[in-house]
Amino acid sequence: MRAVILPFTLFALALAACQDREATPKVPDAPAVPTANNQKIEPAVDQQSLAVWHRGGAALARSQAELNALRDSVQALLQNPTQATLNQAREQWHSAHNSGQAFSLFFAMGAAHPGLFVQLETLHDQLDGWPIQPGFLDYFDVYTHSGLVNDIAIPVTAKALKEAHQQFDPADRALGLHPIAYLLWGDKGQRPATDFVKQALKATGEDEPNVEDLANNRRRALLGLMVELAIDSLDKLAARWQETGVYSKVYTGLSAQQRSEILRTSSIYLIEEQLINKQLQPQLDAISQTHLDVSNHNQYSGGSKRLLSAQLNGLALLIEQNQSSALVAHWSQGASKSWLEQLAAANRVLDKLPEEGAATETQWVAAIAALQQLTLPLKAEVETL
Template sequence: MTGAALAALLIPVQFAPALASGPGGVPASFALPGGAAPTYGAAAEIVSYVDLVHRSYEEAYDKAVAMKSAIGALLDKPSEGNLAAAREAWIAAHVAYSRTEAFRFYEGPIDFARNAKGDEGPEGRLNAWPLNEAFIDYVKGNPKAGIVNDLSIPITVKSIRERDQVSDEADVTTGFHAVEFLLWGQDLSAKGPGERPASDYASGDPVRERRRLYLSTVTEMIADDLLWLTAQWDVRNANVYAKNFLAYDQRDALGRILTGMATLGAVELATERMSVALDSGDQEDEPSCFSDTTHLVYRADQQSISNVYFGEFGDWKGAGLQSLVARVDPELDKLVAAQIRKTSEAVAAIPAPVDHILASPKGSKERATMEKAIAELEAQSTLLVEVGKRLGVAVNIAPE
């Protein structure tokens, strides 16, 4: 859908009350206090952003459906070939989801489904990490570990959700990393990812039947959550978050956009997913440790930031944030655009697999590559905060 067509759809809309809110249900404001109304107009960029978010979640959902199909083929005929195909489908789906992560951190539906009721959005169900493998299935030294091996626990959506991160945040039962573990198993090799055999999914044995059901159930849950997120950003639907977003004051909307980008870069990616892992030196602190695909997530996260700024998504081209910044402050736009490209190059230069970097000694070339990416991500977020100041909006970067 083009930006013009999307805008045309909005003319007759009666907006629903905002879903996102601060304490006491009062809508949180991202406009700097005391500022005059902006002299710039950002309607085209905000409409285009909503279009980009919808397209991104739609792709993530489509890839999740393809993953579901590949896993179904594995369960129909457990073979090493079908297991390899299911793994490739998981990688594609997880990368597609990672390209949506710049849409987090500002009280949108991914983080707060119905904030007035205190409900969290599906992010924790989709991508929670770290994950205690033994809470789900067998591990080295404990062949009877986990829900899969506990015959007293029914394998249902309800039972899986009820046990998710109850006593410990690492006791994750749902999401991409749960499926990753179920497809690859523990990563016990210094030379490659996990090596779970396809025979783990052969039918007939009670425990294997439970493992089969667990994998299919959790995969279905991922697709369901992504379908809901896609619908929330589709303005053709009634009473969805996209319409609330378009009803915000322009500075509120821009503050949310910039907060998502800057927080993903400086906090989630540079700190949580890179610096913490480097500091520990533990290979298992690699987020996608079972499949050794963390480097792909790093690139996809940075791509999500770049997509928002430049208004790009595959063959689609919209009115990115850059078009607004270039009108308001051309010199600042040059700095930001150059920094985003520089950061993207630095992130792409991180060698794979990441667990080898974590295990390398301090001062190694591998560590220096990741440390450079961290520095560029932080510089990028600093400039995005400056963009916020120039536009009169608050960019709220804070630890999760």
């Protein structure tokens, strides 16, 4: 029989609904978190729960560096649109995107406890939200004049993109790395570098469009602006993570037991909801239910295997460099070493998935089973004795 674990009080939810998306959230009071089985928190657990937070800050710094490198690669592409500069921008996109996945544990925290970390889920959406609607962005399939690139009624400004983002449909995304990916790869990964060549007017006259409204020029402007807005969102997140930032004040203001419980539930949420339920299970279901329209995380950029491994490795923030984890040992009643072995085994299973193309039913089942096995020790703490 399992003990009942009360949810965290969503005391800030009503406040968050009234706040402007860009406003800095207020620091909420610490929620009441029950102590499972009345277990005593060891000093090592307290120290490691704080160390995990600092590792998150280091992961954010690396992600900022990769995203700034993407800006440099995109500028090189716009200055000299060739297949080589396009390939470099695409490769740097993967580096920036996968670097951000090291923060997956904390993005899961924002989704699992939205009332505690106000707007963290919104910032995640602005950075890595998916799926996207390609026809909302640019030409797609037979629709050669669709999307923001061709809609001159929408100016290429930060204000206009923020207003257009998910205005009528959740998949109509104008912000984040995945709209950037579609501009770089295009339909079926066949975007030519010539799509980024600056265009000039062929004639002059009252009936001619403005030069900045030509499709290539709008595509160039949109790509550069989307990268800048992604950097801005990540910088906001990093500022809230610093010692004086609002998220840091919330987290460090919690008790050791509260921090431990938040990390435990967030780890389970990452594995079960964000990896299995959102990404792996739909791919498995689509094999037997061919009518399902399933999108994957990297629908237009590819590299899904690297992505899944990068997300799973977000759990590495729980582990000390000496390969021990007081947190996991506390949650699993001492099974820290076996959990580390299970994490390594799950990574090996994910590594067997194809980098491109569809995996087999056996491969999806094996990946799901490996991840499900990984959650079991994390749930041991809530078992009644």
